[in-house]
Amino acid sequence: QWEQSWTKSATAEAEFVASISCSGHGRAFLDGSILDGKPVCECNACYGGPHCSVFLPECIADADSGDPMFLEPFWLKHAASSTIVVPGWHRMSYEFNDDSLISKELDAQIRKLHAVIGNAVTDGRFIIFGVGATQLLHAAVHALSTTNHPSSPSRVVASTPYYPIYKEQTEFFNSEDYKFEGDTSLCNNNSGCKGNFIELVTSPNNPDGQLKKAVLQGPSAKTIHDFAYYWPHYTPIPALADENLMIFTLSKLTGHGGSRFGWAIIKDEAVHQRMLTYMNLSTYGVARETQLRVLKLLKVAVENEGKEMFNFGYQTMRNRWRKLSKTMSLSKRFSIQELETQFCSFSEKVRGATPAYAWLKCVREEDKDCNAVLHSVNITGRHGSLFGAESRFVRLTLVKSDDDFDLLLKRMGTLVSQENNNDGINKIVTHRDEFIGTNKCTG
């Protein structure tokens, strides 16, 4: 016998903020700036004005970050089932009742999620939570490294092109126990293979979306499998992954990058213990508010056997890829990666990959800096050199909001049509070195 009482004002406050109109190009938040007693609209990139109704035509199409806002419309539609209320007294303690830092319910929910999607084995494995995959990656490198051997640190490698944080993080923490050594191929001819290796395997890969396997084998090679994108939004799921150390993140699964939540699935107990020690000494676990929210989100994610969220994610990414591929098919100046088709055990169909990023190549000899070419039509992507690749590659994000994607597509369309117009003009104009932005006249 109870009556709703103290949550009334919280729910009214939440619904009031949600009702503020930002013209479909922004959102007001409870913790946003206040003007005249009301939270103000925070506009999507390239929109402004008090209600985000003004398009800013000169602005940059920012295709740099991998912020998966493409899932926001799903959560707007599922507001009722995904909302939580966090009272002032919710889990104030440092620990759960069993002295752990991990919600057992959330642990079980994660195992259920993997069983529903069929992308990773969790039976008999340890699960540990982290403040995003970012924290877990470093905890894993620490746990697998050979300690107390300052003269022979573990050699951290990844296949080019690789996610830049691997290098940046390993170098930043500057440990005596491990060193970033770059591309895995340094060990292709056996001469470079002395010592202990930690190979970071990203599958599907960031930036090019390829499904990858470990290159290094044998007792001196340990692997960390970064499965941030091993979800049906981005790739067919060919098989259950059963690697020694697998890292997943909420960011690319549900789109909640800001919640800073990831998890690792670990086979070996000693490695698990070392990662736990790292977590205890760095952050003492993940915020209980985050764990509560993640539990709720994952319950929605597995509703209806995962069909709703994963279908939404896949359809959105597939539509974006169709549009982009159509535009790029008209270009001889740029190419993007080939998308592999294979059987997906989750959808029980043969389907194509729909990666989070387009890995764009400027094919003309003179376009050595591809990001500079894109700047001519106000697009900025992530420079290929950050991934250990040539500067004629650029990573373009396809996971941001519809507004971001639409603008990127429009600007890519402009660039490609300039190229096609120029092919005609080049036959006539031979005396000018440059025209239309930075396009070179090669005719």
Ligand SMILES: Cc1ncc(COP(=O)(O)O)c(C=O)c1O
């Ligand atoms: C391959 C890969 N691993 C890890 C991460 C980091 O994820 P998180 O947001 O959980 O820190 C990203 C984010 O872009 C990523 O692309």
